[in-house]
Structures are given as structure tokens and as C-alpha cells.
Amino acid sequence: MSAGLSPGAGHALELAGLTRRYGAFTAVQDVSLSVASGEFLTLLGPSGSGKTTILMMVAGFTEPSEGHVRLDGRDITVLPPERRDFGMVFQGYALFPHMTVAENVAFPLRVRGISRAARDEKVKAALDLVQLDRFADRKPAQLSGGQQQRVALARALVFEPALLLLDEPLSALDKKLRGELQEELKTLHRRIGRTFINVTHDQEEALRLSDRVAILDHGRLVQQGTPQDLYERPKTRFVADFLGRSNFLAGTVREVRPGAMALLAGATRLVQAVPEGSPRLALGAPGVLALRPEKITLLAAGETADTEVTGAIAAWSYHGTGFALAVQTADLGLLQVALPAWRAPIAPTEGMPVRLGWPADASVPVAEDSHAA
Amino acid sequence: MRRDLGWWALLLPAFLMMTVLYVAPILQVLAISVTEPTLGTGNYERLLSNAGVQRVILTTLRIGLLTTGIALLLGYALAYVIALARPAAQRWWLLGVLLPLWISVLVRAFAWVTLLRRQGLVNQGLQALGAIDSPLQLVWNEFGVVVGMVHYMVPYAVLPMLASMREIDPRLLVAARGMGASRGMVFGRVFLPLSLPGVVAAAVLVFIFSLGFYITPAILGGGKTLMTAEWIKLQILDLVRWGMGAMLATVLVGAILATLAVFSRVVDLRRLFGARA
Numbered sequence A: 001m002s003a004g005l006s007p008g009a010g011h012a013l014e015l016a017g018l019t020r021r022y023g024a025f026t027a028v029q030d031v032s033l034s035v036a037s038g039e040f041l042t043l044l045g046p047s048g049s050g051k052t053t054i055l056m057m058v059a060g061f062t063e064p065s066e067g068h069v070r071l072d073g074r075d076i077t078v079l080p081p082e083r084r085d086f087g088m089v090f091q092g093y094a095l096f097p098h099m100t101v102a103e104n105v106a107f108p109l110r111v112r113g114i115s116r117a118a119r120d121e122k123v124k125a126a127l128d129l130v131q132l133d134r135f136a137d138r139k140p141a142q143l144s145g146g147q148q149q150r151v152a153l154a155r156a157l158v159f160e161p162a163l164l165l166l167d168e169p170l171s172a173l174d175k176k177l178r179g180e181l182q183e184e185l186k187t188l189h190r191r192i193g194r195t196f197i198n199v200t201h202d203q204e205e206a207l208r209l210s211d212r213v214a215i216l217d218h219g220r221l222v223q224q225g226t227p228q229d230l231y232e233r234p235k236t237r238f239v240a241d242f243l244g245r246s247n248f249l250a251g252t253v254r255e256v257r258p259g260a261m262a263l264l265a266g267a268t269r270l271v272q273a274v275p276e277g278s279p280r281l282a283l284g285a286p287g288v289l290a291l292r293p294e295k296i297t298l299l300a301a302g303e304t305a306d307t308e309v310t311g312a313i314a315a316w317s318y319h320g321t322g323f324a325l326a327v328q329t330a331d332l333g334l335l336q337v338a339l340p341a342w343r344a345p346i347a348p349t350e351g352m353p354v355r356l357g358w359p360a361d362a363s364v365p366v367a368e369d370s371h372a373a
Numbered sequence B: 001m002r003r004d005l006g007w008w009a010l011l012l013p014a015f016l017m018m019t020v021l022y023v024a025p026i027l028q029v030l031a032i033s034v035t036e037p038t039l040g041t042g043n044y045e046r047l048l049s050n051a052g053v054q055r056v057i058l059t060t061l062r063i064g065l066l067t068t069g070i071a072l073l074l075g076y077a078l079a080y081v082i083a084l085a086r087p088a089a090q091r092w093w094l095l096g097v098l099l100p101l102w103i104s105v106l107v108r109a110f111a112w113v114t115l116l117r118r119q120g121l122v123n124q125g126l127q128a129l130g131a132i133d134s135p136l137q138l139v140w141n142e143f144g145v146v147v148g149m150v151h152y153m154v155p156y157a158v159l160p161m162l163a164s165m166r167e168i169d170p171r172l173l174v175a176a177r178g179m180g181a182s183r184g185m186v187f188g189r190v191f192l193p194l195s196l197p198g199v200v201a202a203a204v205l206v207f208i209f210s211l212g213f214y215i216t217p218a219i220l221g222g223g224k225t226l227m228t229a230e231w232i233k234l235q236i237l238d239l240v241r242w243g244m245g246a247m248l249a250t251v252l253v254g255a256i257l258a259t260l261a262v263f264s265r266v267v268d269l270r271r272l273f274g275a276r277a
Helices: A051-059 A101-110 A116-129 A145-157 A175-192 A203-209 A227-232 A237-242 B002-035 B042-049 B051-084 B087-102 B105-116 B121-129 B142-166 B170-178 B183-211 B215-220 B228-238 B242-264
Strands: A013-022 A025-035 A040-044 A066-071 A086-089 A163-167 A195-200 A212-217 A220-225 A247-257 A260-265 A268-273 A286-291 A307-318 A322-329 A333-340 A353-358 A364-366
Touching: A013 A051, A025 A051, A025 A066, A025 A212, A025 A220, A040 A051, A040 A203, A051 A086, A051 A163, A051 A195, A086 A145, A086 B170, A101 A116, A101 A145, A116 A145, A145 A163, A145 A175, A175 A203, A195 A203, A203 A227, A212 A227, A212 A237, A220 A227, A220 A237, A237 A247, A237 A286, A237 A364, A247 A268, A268 A307, A307 A333, A322 A353, B002 B042, B002 B242, B042 B051, B042 B242, B051 B087, B051 B142, B051 B183, B051 B228, B051 B242, B087 B142, B105 B121, B105 B142, B105 B215, B142 B183, B142 B215, B170 B183, B183 B242, B215 B228, B228 B242
Parallel strands: A040 A195, A040 A212, A086 A163, A163 A195
Antiparallel strands: A013 A025, A013 A066, A212 A220, A247 A260, A247 A286, A260 A268, A286 A364, A307 A322, A307 A353, A322 A333
């Protein structure tokens, strides 16, 4: 660990009933969220979901119409941004083009009136942290995109901020570099143990980096939880669709028993596990189940599953690690199926009849979205 | 190659017009300065010996620098306001800056005379307020010349600086505040340094313009404040000393080229004349 950046000084943030209106348009609607000290939280949503507006309210650039922002219990809702002491990596990095890398990183220290000697030491430590010490005297224009991103990171961390805010930090980079920097960012977070709040529309990035993800849609907080929690147990159709891919199976509830229920879609019986404490659907009510393509298996002759359905392969493609099949069924429409390619039980051809099956806990009941047309 | 030749041929009329009507007369002026009244550098020696010429050159430099300084200050403030205004407001501001450019320089010089003369609006207003007892001498001196020239020059100062300010990414200013900088520090450490190329460009443009000013100093100087252009006119048209007039004209061209040469090392001059870098 470098001398300039001490680990473990994370701070907790709380958003209470945060709302932001622009005229008649509500960009953020009643969002309450808490971020624990040292946590990596990602605000995930499509463009226009209000995630950036929330970050700007946390940073102090946008004032909430209603609600409060609290840092370690202290209300900072109206504190101007320059007095919040938050580090921020801006979209497009916003590096100062007339300053060298070292001068860019030193900027937050200069405006705080820190002496030259202390400044030099901290700048060196921050550049070491992101492995850019050799580039201290270059101008930002002489650096690659990934290096610029790291300068922005060093500049945001150099003054040991209470909180690090990241606004789409990796969106300007190509896919391979993005993957590398995701790993670096995650390692960095573990090393310095500070509280990170990240904003992205990239669901893969959110899943890989975060301790916790908050999913936003149309200015509302739809669901929050660990990446695994959100992927495995989406509460709404939007979440299931936005995080990865899902099949949606619509049916009518026909049987309700402790721990399980069954829906009928045409002649197909959909068996659904209902864990203890989760909301149950009433008998006769319509329901929608979300089912991940990789949880569907191809049934061999004589093999059985909780839910079984027959169909024919309508289209298929090969992706190296697996096959993606689109199977046309009579009762459930077109089903997306992901089949591992290694020792696949079949060589797919169009029109080939197949029997599909999945266990009762593979699918999950989801609510239709309130704003859906 | 033949096709290229055709394109070059299209440039020929313009090229001929430039050489025959522009470059040739300038060369002729250069020639006159060393041939009239006698062959030799006699006219140039006057630069060192003649106090009158020296005074004119010093006056020109002093007024030029003063005009440049004041026009830059006013122009920077204007450009700053325009650059940060909303797009709709920007259009009105720009119109206000450009409007004076479409009014004849002669009209504007006489307008300043009526405002600044002894019975003019400014003196009468100040007397009515009781600020002064007797009218101030505001015109037919260097003060009047500088007022008129600054007024003419402010738009030329605004435009290069505004272009430079518009290229500044507004997110940089937001980022600087987010990193703890006060508004003053954002301006001093980020905005000002980034707008500096425009300031240098504006300074070169305004200073070069100022050196060759004729109508405004002639009217607002009232014949008492002599600047280079008026002095040249005096030598050639009134005293018929072609050699002296041509000599100072040559010195003026030389001074302008020297200024450009110096600043071309500092700023990209193509930007100054409207080309995109």
C-alpha cells in the first residue's frame, strides 16, 4: 500500500425519498437507497432512467426537488459540490488538456492549498496506484483511452475522498480494454476499501464489479440487491429482461400448494417452486414466469422434468461456448434455449423436433411493470 | 497532372489581380522610399535624426498598445458573458457585438465627436450632475482617439476570444468544481488558461489593425494627435514628400510583418484568419 492513500476510510451514504422534477417531467421519483461504508454500489438502468441525475444529486451538481442526501448521518442535500470532498470520474474523463498528467492529478490538492512537497508525494502515490508514474509529464492528448481513464481515477482518489463517484467510467473504451479495466477497478476497490458509487447502462459491468446493484427504470428504483440475487430472483419483467436474457411464460394459476404452484398455458403445465415467504398468486389469476435460456435442458428419450414442453427448432446459431436455439412451441411461443456446445446431445438443424424441460426452481414469477403500456 | 494544371489556370485571374494591383504598388512604394528625392537610404536615416517622425511612431505605438489593452479587457468580459449565455441569448449578444461593424467608420467617428465635444452629451451630463465645473477636453486629443479606436476594435477582440472559449468543454468547469475548486479558481486555473490562445490571437489582430488606423485618429485627433497613417497622408498629399511617406509606409508594413512573424511562433495564425486548425 502506498503512503499517500490509506485504506479503510469509507463513508456511508443515504438517499431518502430523492425526487427531481424538470417542469412537468419527473427524472427521479422517490428513490431511497443506502450505501454502506466500503461498499461498491452500481446504479444500473437504460438511458433516461434517472441514474445520472441521482449521481449528480449525490455529487451536488443538481439539487433535489424533494428528499435528502446524508453522509454518515449528516444532511448534505444543499452543500455545494466543492465542499463535499467527493472524488469523481466524469463521463469522458474531463481531463484538463492544458495540464500534464501530474498537474491534472495535483489539481484537487492545489485548490485545497496543500503544500508543494505534500502534493508531490500524494501525486506520485496516486500515479503509482494506477501504474502511470512513467507518464507524469505527458499531456492527456498523448495518452490512450485506457490511460486517460486511469488518470481520471488517480485524480479522483488523490485527495482521499469520502466517496468515489463514477459516471459511466468505462463506456468510451473498446470491449477488451473495458474488461481489463473492470478487473483493475475491482482490485483497486478491494485495496483501498473506499465507498464507490458507479453509474452504468452496461449490465455485464454492473454484475462483474458491484457488491450491490440498484436497477432504475423511468426514474424509479425497481429492485436492488447483490448481482446474483438480481439475476436469479428478478422481481419484475423489466429486471429479468434488462439483466441478461429471459423467456417470459404467461399462464393462469391452476394449483396452489405449500412450496409450489402450477400454471396452465394452453395444454402445458408449468410447475413453479414458491420459496417460503415470497408472495403467492391467487388461484385463477394470470401469472408470468421468467426463465433464463441456460436453465432449459434438452430431454433425452425417457427423461422427465417438472415442466416439459415439445417443439421444433426454428433457428439456431453457434457461439463457441454454446448453441443458441430458438424453439417454436405450441403453448409457450418461441423459447430461447442456450445449450453448451461441448458434448451437446444433438447437432441442431432447423425443423428438428425437441423435447425441453426444466425444474420447478429454474423459473421465477415476475410482476408486470407498472408503467408498461 | 494536366487536370491539376487546369485547376491552377482557374486561379490565374485572381493571382494576376493580386500581383498587378497589390504587390506591384507595394514594391513601388518600397522603391520610392529609397529613390526619392535622391537615391540612397537618406529617408530611413531620418528615423534616427528626425524628432517629428520619432514622435509619430511613439504616439502610434502608445495608442496601439493602449487600444489593444482596453479592447482586450472589454472584449474578454463580453466574450465570457456570451460564451456562458444560453444559445438564444447568445444570438442577441452576438448581434449586438456585430451591429457596429456594419456602420461606417466615418459615421461612428463623428458620432463620438458629437458625444465628446465641449458642448456634447457627456460634458453637459457631467456638468448637470455637478461632477465638473467646466467642460473636459475629451476629444481632439489621445483620449478621444483611444475611445474611438477601442469602440471600433472591441468586436474584433471578441470574435477570436469567443471562438476559443467555445472550444472549452463545459464539463471541465463542472469537473473542476466537483474537485473542490471555487468559482474563482475554476476561472483562474482552467477557463483563463484554456482561453489564452484566443486572447493572443485577438491581441495580434487588434494591435496590427491599430497601427494602420487612419479615419478615426484623423477625425477624433483633430490634427493634433498624429498617427502613422495620417502622417504618411500628410507627407504625400500636403507636403509632396513622396520619399518620406513611402519610407514610413514601408516601416509600417515591416512592423506588421515582424509582429506576425513573432506571434506565428506562439499561436496558429491560420486560426486568427478563420481557418479551422
